């Protein structure tokens with residue numbers, strides 16, 4: 620077997636073998652998993668995270684997960700295979716082969732991405748009791764960066780993350796109202812209306828210099844944590860009520 624999408628858990632009940640249109644074989648195991656009481660050891664760690672292009676996830680606690688290189692390499696490989704395809708004569712055998720080759724590149728990248736997402740989701744689910752994310756449908760960059768955002772598969776990752784968190788006994792929250800996570804200063808709460816998507820670092824009128832993604836992650840964490848009532852999470856400059 621070339622790769623396993625994830626570890627096999629529990630007792631194997633059925634095994635199904637399927638072949639896809641590219642001729643690759645898949646072995647599916649269906650397993651019975653005992654209902655275990657949740658033995659999760661609470662890590663005491665919670666964080667907010669912001670999705671980005673270079674850094675896949677930037678966390679409010681200072682850690683980050685970079686985008687794996689194969690994202691970029693994959694895009695190059697797709698471009699190369701696409702060029703080859705368009706250079707072949709329509710209806711020819713070579714064109715058929717080139718089309719298969721392109722489909723294979725797409726599939727390899729999708730598999731790598733899925734594998735990466737599963738491993739990352741599992742790791743995060745064990746690391747954090749509560750993880751706060753933005754609602755991706757509302758994220759302005761989804762609209763602005765369109766295709767690139769789709770390539771990175773943020774939504775696919777979120778779909779994988781939820782069940783992994785459920786299994787590990789951790790909780791993923793999406794902050795449920797739009798608020799200016801990138802444009803708000805996490806130190807004083809002032810909103811910088813002039814902030815541009817290109818601005819990776821910026822200085823607030825209060826003097827604090829922000830890394831764009833880290834500042835957003837901090838705001839996401841505070842917004843989410845305060846809605847859950849997890850301790851004092853007001854921006855440090857805010858007036859206590």
Ligand SMILES: [Zn+2]
Pocket residue numbers: 804805806807808809823824825826827
């Ligand atoms: Zn400020």
